[in-house]
Amino acid sequence: MFESAELGHQIAKDVYKKEVAKLREALLDVQFDLAESKRFPVIILIGGVDGAGKGEVANLLNEWMDPRRITTCAFGPPSEEEASRPPMWRFWRQLPPKGEIGIFFGSWYTAPIISRAYGESKDAELDNALEDIVRFERMLTDEGALLIKFWFHLSKEKQKARIHDLQKNPKTSWRVTERDLHHLKLYDKFRQISGHVIRETSTANAPWIIIEGYDANYRNLTAGSYIRDAIRKQLDNKTNGNNRSVAAPILQPIDKLHILNTLDLGKSLEKDDYTKQLEKYQRKINLLTRHPKFKDMSLVIVFEGADAAGKGGSIRRITHAVDARFYKVIPIAAPTDEERAQPYLWRFWRHIPGNGRITIFDRSWYGRVLVERVEGYCSEQDWMRAYAEINDFESQLIDNDTLIVKFWLQISQEEQLRRFEERQEISFKRFKITEEDWRNREKWDAYQIAASDMVDRTSTGHAPWTLIEANDKNYARIKILRTLVDALEDRLGNVD
Amino acid sequence: MFESAELGHQIAKDVYKKEVAKLREALLDVQFDLAESKRFPVIILIGGVDGAGKGEVANLLNEWMDPRRITTCAFGPPSEEEASRPPMWRFWRQLPPKGEIGIFFGSWYTAPIISRAYGESKDAELDNALEDIVRFERMLTDEGALLIKFWFHLSKEKQKARIHDLQKNPKTSWRVTERDLHHLKLYDKFRQISGHVIRETSTANAPWIIIEGYDANYRNLTAGSYIRDAIRKQLDNKTNGNNRSVAAPILQPIDKLHILNTLDLGKSLEKDDYTKQLEKYQRKINLLTRHPKFKDMSLVIVFEGADAAGKGGSIRRITHAVDARFYKVIPIAAPTDEERAQPYLWRFWRHIPGNGRITIFDRSWYGRVLVERVEGYCSEQDWMRAYAEINDFESQLIDNDTLIVKFWLQISQEEQLRRFEERQEISFKRFKITEEDWRNREKWDAYQIAASDMVDRTSTGHAPWTLIEANDKNYARIKILRTLVDALEDRLGNVD
Numbered sequence: 006m007f008e009s010a011e012l013g014h015q016i017a018k019d020v021y022k023k024e025v026a027k028l029r030e031a032l033l034d035v036q037f038d039l040a041e042s043k044r045f046p047v048i049i050l051i052g053g054v055d056g057a058g059k060g061e062v063a064n065l066l067n068e069w070m071d072p073r074r075i076t077t078c079a080f081g082p083p084s085e086e087e088a089s090r091p092p093m094w095r096f097w098r099q100l101p102p103k104g105e106i107g108i109f110f111g112s113w114y115t116a117p118i119i120s121r122a123y124g125e126s127k128d129a130e131l132d133n134a135l136e137d138i139v140r141f142e143r144m145l146t147d148e149g150a151l152l153i154k155f156w157f158h159l160s161k162e163k164q165k166a167r168i169h170d171l172q173k174n175p176k177t178s179w180r181v182t183e184r185d186l187h188h189l190k191l192y193d194k195f196r197q198i199s200g201h202v203i204r205e206t207s208t209a210n211a212p213w214i215i216i217e218g219y220d221a222n223y224r225n226l227t228a229g230s231y232i233r234d235a236i237r238k239q240l241d242n243k244t245n246g247n248n249r250s251v252a253a254p255i256l257q258p259i260d261k262l263h264i265l266n267t268l269d270l271g272k273s274l275e276k277d278d279y280t281k282q283l284e285k286y287q288r289k290i291n292l293l294t295r296h297p298k299f300k301d302m303s304l305v306i307v308f309e310g311a312d313a314a315g316k317g318g319s320i321r322r323i324t325h326a327v328d329a330r331f332y333k334v335i336p337i338a339a340p341t342d343e344e345r346a347q348p349y350l351w352r353f354w355r356h357i358p359g360n361g362r363i364t365i366f367d368r369s370w371y372g373r374v375l376v377e378r379v380e381g382y383c384s385e386q387d388w389m390r391a392y393a394e395i396n397d398f399e400s401q402l403i404d405n406d407t408l409i410v411k412f413w414l415q416i417s418q419e420e421q422l423r424r425f426e427e428r429q430e431i432s433f434k435r436f437k438i439t440e441e442d443w444r445n446r447e448k449w450d451a452y453q454i455a456a457s458d459m460v461d462r463t464s465t466g467h468a469p470w471t472l473i474e475a476n477d478k479n480y481a482r483i484k485i486l487r488t489l490v491d492a493l494e495d496r497l498g499n500v501d
Numbered sequence: 502m503f504e505s506a507e508l509g510h511q512i513a514k515d516v517y518k519k520e521v522a523k524l525r526e527a528l529l530d531v532q533f534d535l536a537e538s539k540r541f542p543v544i545i546l547i548g549g550v551d552g553a554g555k556g557e558v559a560n561l562l563n564e565w566m567d568p569r570r571i572t573t574c575a576f577g578p579p580s581e582e583e584a585s586r587p588p589m590w591r592f593w594r595q596l597p598p599k600g601e602i603g604i605f606f607g608s609w610y611t612a613p614i615i616s617r618a619y620g621e622s623k624d625a626e627l628d629n630a631l632e633d634i635v636r637f638e639r640m641l642t643d644e645g646a647l648l649i650k651f652w653f654h655l656s657k658e659k660q661k662a663r664i665h666d667l668q669k670n671p672k673t674s675w676r677v678t679e680r681d682l683h684h685l686k687l688y689d690k691f692r693q694i695s696g697h698v699i700r701e702t703s704t705a706n707a708p709w710i711i712i713e714g715y716d717a718n719y720r721n722l723t724a725g726s727y728i729r730d731a732i733r734k735q736l737d738n739k740t741n742g743n744n745r746s747v748a749a750p751i752l753q754p755i756d757k758l759h760i761l762n763t764l765d766l767g768k769s770l771e772k773d774d775y776t777k778q779l780e781k782y783q784r785k786i787n788l789l790t791r792h793p794k795f796k797d798m799s800l801v802i803v804f805e806g807a808d809a810a811g812k813g814g815s816i817r818r819i820t821h822a823v824d825a826r827f828y829k830v831i832p833i834a835a836p837t838d839e840e841r842a843q844p845y846l847w848r849f850w851r852h853i854p855g856n857g858r859i860t861i862f863d864r865s866w867y868g869r870v871l872v873e874r875v876e877g878y879c880s881e882q883d884w885m886r887a888y889a890e891i892n893d894f895e896s897q898l899i900d901n902d903t904l905i906v907k908f909w910l911q912i913s914q915e916e917q918l919r920r921f922e923e924r925q926e927i928s929f930k931r932f933k934i935t936e937e938d939w940r941n942r943e944k945w946d947a948y949q950i951a952a953s954d955m956v957d958r959t960s961t962g963h964a965p966w967t968l969i970e971a972n973d974k975n976y977a978r979i980k981i982l983r984t985l986v987d988a989l990e991d992r993l994g995n996v997d
Contacts, residue, residue: 043842046842046843086855089799089855089856090853090901091853091897091898091903092897092901093850093897094850094853097846097847097850098850100843100844100847102839102842102843103842103843104842129625129629133625133628136632137893140889141893144844144846144886144890144893145844147883147886148844148845150844303585343598346539346598346599346600347596347598347599348640348641348644348646349644350593350640351593351596354590354593354594355593357587357590359585359586387643390640390643393636394636394640397633397636397637397640401588401589402587404587405586405587405588
């Protein structure tokens with residue numbers, strides 16, 4: 006969830022200065038057009054961890070835009086007047102009218118998150134509150150509002166460093182409160198709860214936009230650019246009547262860093278090591294899948310990655326270790342006619358394993374947010390809502406004692422080219438390379454952004470993605486087998 | 502919730518015969534067009550109480566339409582294969598493809614309702630299951646499916662009679678199982694739970710259609726006509742891409758009976774009686790609103806009804822009894838510019854009373870599903886989703902210890918005319934009658950249907966509608982005051 010906001014994003018000072026000048030002009034433009042049109046209100050939620058610059062962003066936005074058409078509302082503990090009414094009343098009162106912008110500093114998310122982190126409420130109560138929030142936000146967007154939800158994030162180390170810096174400086178030490186220090190101690194708890202909240206409330210019309218808050222330049226420029234794009238996009242949408250809201254724009258990292266292009270693809274493994282470890286892990290997988298308790302669970306393994314990333318070879322290293330009666334490998338290509346006549350998840354439900362069985366998907370339901378997104382096979386609304394639908398789908402499997410292990414195999418563009426050319430030279434591998442593979446290569450960047458979004462939005466606590474540095478096949482295969490063994494041992498206990 | 506399905510709807514045999522012949526032809530037509538277009542699947546859920554004719558309807562539909570393009574699935578206890586997979590798997594397997602019709606006899610609703618009624622699950626678990634269902638059904642309709650959810654209802658007396666009839670006849674007595682008799686004992690529990698389920702899962706795209714099941718002619722004709730209209734409406738909608746689904750048609754009672762035109766408007770009260778009771782109830786209202794515990798709650802009273810139904814006079818009979826510092830009367834007319842720039846519920850949130858206070862709404866948020874629906878001031882999708890939004894809104898008030906009392910004042914069309922004419926003759930009342938009032942009269946039937954739908958869909962256990970027979974003003978005012986006193990005493994204890 007937060008991986009993309011822990012990469013150390015930053016923007017150099019000179020670049021920032023130049024970009025901000027352009028951004029401010031563009032923001033004033035969209036704000037003016039918004040006010041003229043009076044078509045919809047813009048509600049900006051500012052959430053995130055302490056020290057990530059929430060206040061600075063709110064101040065900057067007021068400075069960059071025309072403050073006469075912005076209302077900034079901070080929500081502390083409720084007043085007596087507010088406490089005697091339903092909790093949502095205070096937010097309703099502050100909603101900006103059509104044509105204007107409201108910045109909400111603290112929001113309807115604050116109380117549910119804090120009370121769960123302090124242990125004052127339970128998971129079920131939090132989930133009920135989140136369902137209420139989803140319905141409330143749906144009403145807002147159905148009514149035409151543009152809802153932008155920012156989450157400013159810091160890694161634990163960065164938050165510690167930030168608070169330490171503030172304390173050291175006599176001019177700022179007063180800003181560090183007891184509450185900040187207490188929250189720092191609860192960092193892991195807050196991280197887990199916020200991740201859950203963000204996942205459950207990221208909808209197609211109002212997704213959370215997670216921004217790394219450490220480098221002020223990156224943070225400010227990213228937030229400002231996103232607001233510019235989101236307002237412009239909704240202004241450009243001329244649909245009237247129903248469903249006036251449009252899918253929110255996806256955040257494009259302005260420094261081009263994402264979780265895939267920051268992987269260290271130089272990792273490799275010697276042949277000898279590889280052979281030894283391969284044997285060790287295959288033996289374990291064999292034992293684990295014959296474990297008596299394996300009969301009460303099932304296993305779903307998902308492989309995604311660029312063409313020629315090594316999915317097939319890795320799958321064979323798993324299947325060699327397992328009794329053929331217990332697994333199925335499902336290669337996912339274009340849907341059949343029968344599949345096309347059904348909701349898109351139907352073709353995967355068909356292959357869900359029963360207890361004691363394994364299904365390995367060579368590509369999967371994630372096609373919806375990869376190939377279908379990039380190639381435009383489905384509408385933007387369709388793939389935006391797919392994140393939530395996929396999380397729902399996987400939750401149902403997990404509730405049924407299915408273990409889900411998901412691999413993304415990452416290779417470099419150069420390595421892919423090398424493998425393509427190799428395949429064309431080796432006659433028995435020639436069938437593996439088609440015109441389409443070459444076409445897909447041209448969209449490399451788009452696929453990388455889509456995959457990075459996918460990992461951010463669907464790497465859940467119960468079904469995390471494992472990113473595999475796959476330029477070296479030996480290294481990749483062993484990491485895959487080891488991850489699988491760890492996940493199985495976690496469920497069934499160690500074998501040996 | 503079930504009031505409209507307990508009116509004794511029926512269709513005479515000769516009418517039925519004539520109508521069915523036309524209906525069958527129309528059903529075959531839409532089914533053929535659906536199959537030709539292959540644009541969407543039709544999923545028909547058959548739910549409801551035992552003995553309401555669920556099986557007969559499923560059989561008839563197969564008889565009336567081309568059975569080669571219908572699949573009927575009955576869901577009993579899960580098989581071993583099904584039990585080893587997530588609960589939804591069995592339903593996914595049976596989804597009809599685009600162009601075809603699936604009749605689901607028992608559905609994803611069955612297990613949550615039964616297990617709650619048997620006390621195997623709690624309210625929170627039921628609500629979680631319902632949220633999952635709403636998301637699942639939203640996915641289906643987002644994917645373009647037409648989802649028709651029938652609930653066949655019998656009043657307790659009718660269900661008893663039906664089972665008794667079956668038992669008496671040796672040819673049918675075998676059909677009455679132990680389970681049926683057990684469920685009859687649990688009637689009230691099932692009614693309460695089903696009402697809750699239906700309210701929470703009636704969305705704009707997939708509302709429940711409640712049909713009285715006692716008279717077979719009415720039941721069959723209503724179900725068949727609804728299917729015909731729903732498929733035709735979706736076929737006529739040519740929108741492609743996003744949001745392919747359209748708002749479901751509203752059920753129009755084919756025998757023209759609804760909860761409002763079946764009220765006994767002859768009820769009246771003598772002047773003497775009226776004066777005595779007026780004094781008694783006003784005294785009680787005064788005591789109750791000065792009760793020490795009244796400071797920890799608030800009171801919202803809603804008045805709706807046709808023009809000249811007597812809302813203003815009734816409101817004055819309440820306010821005369823209450824300290825003027827503690828109440829506000831909010832007359833709702835067309836929204837102001839400021840209100841128009843906000844989501845539609847905003848103008849009512851403004852007037853929510855704090856603790857110890859009373860707000861009386863002379864017309865209310867129900868305008869969305871009355872005047873705005875009938876006059877076309879908002880789109881069909883907008884008012885269809887308003888039922889759920891209003892229920893959400895009222896739940897929030899109730900959770901905050903607000904008592905909500907809602908009155909619908911019903912007069913006959915003749916009585917309205919008499920009052921209009923009287924107003925025109927009495928100079929000081931002339932301002933009360935406008936051109937618009939005369940125009941509204943022309944849409945009498947449309948308003949009555951809208952009001953009847955409103956009561957069906959928003960009369961909740963915690964905020965029920967009270968229907969007031971208002972042709973006689975004395976009778977109406979006393980019934981209103983008595984209802985209010987009963988509701989307050991229910992909360993605060995008896996006074997006297």
